[in-house]
Amino acid sequence: MSLDHKSLKNKSPSKTGEQDTNQASSTDEEDGSSVFSFVSRLQKDLEHKLGLGSDENLSKVLDEVSLDGFVNYIKNQNCKNIITLAGAGISTSAGIPDFRSPGTGLYDNLQKYNLPHPQAIFELDFFNENPKPFFVLAKELYPGSFKPTLSHYFIRMLHEKGLLLRHYTQNIDTLERVAGIPDEKLVEAHGSFYTGHCLHCRAEYELNWMKDRIFKDEIPTCEKCPGVVKPDIVFFGENLPDKFSNAIEEDFSQCDLLIILGSSLVVHPFASLVDMAPSHVPRLLINREKAGHRTGIMAMLGISGGLEFDKKGNTRDVAWLGDCDEGCLLLAEKLGWGSELKDLHKKEHQEIDKKEGKTTKVSSDTKSEDSK
């Protein structure tokens, strides 16, 4: 939308001053100044930490600060707007390597391309110079070669039960889409392979068009110009998609429960999302190790936010440590959704295999060992 700054500036806040001010600020918001709202939230948080602000809702909402506390909170229908934040940990059991960390073997395959450093593969400058290594990696990681995990189906279940406000993912593997989480519930913060654009003329291409070329070991080249078509994944130094900033603006004030799945919460601004939820909202981390908590001088200053499971007086944060799928299954079981989740997982995988003309073999992670 267009915003006429001039007319706003020229309007003097005389007799209808209050109205004018309101107008101006709401227009600002519509204009997408999420930076403004982010800063004001940080400010509010700081005031709260320093005991300056009037915090409207400090009452604790969990009856106990444990996984069971979360289960009761959900079971008692106290929350309807769950936000889930996910990282690579929800996809590792699908066989997708954590390709951002060197030493996974993936980068070793790329040595022949003489990358100046592993991350160069996700840098635009390098890509412009030599897009080949990226597409070799893309072929290995390409969506369609992997199946969603139990964790993905857990998120879909939250949606189907009317509890999911939005799922934010750092992953570019599109497994959320494959798992049936609808587009409007999904924010792919680091983009995805779902669409691509010509770097020269910005023409849009869809997943299968790119896939055909990438699997023929070709570099996808625009049909309208000689530009290279790059999948819409966010490279280092690129802005996050508009959908990301628009959605956080809309979502976090409504959020009544935050679940962080398989993310070490180190990549910003994604990692800062944990601080965007109102200060009474319970936050559950399901991850192999503790993450998102501030340590050292940051913690001493007490102004940096983060998850508070190790802090005195914590009433809302819980870390469940272990494998993401196990954590999701345990949570589902405690909620009475265990067999429903396992059935969904199995049924969906059979569908995918059928489409690919394979016979289903039950992998070890779907084999049921529980009889609850």
Ligand SMILES: [Zn+2]
């Ligand atoms: Zn083009």
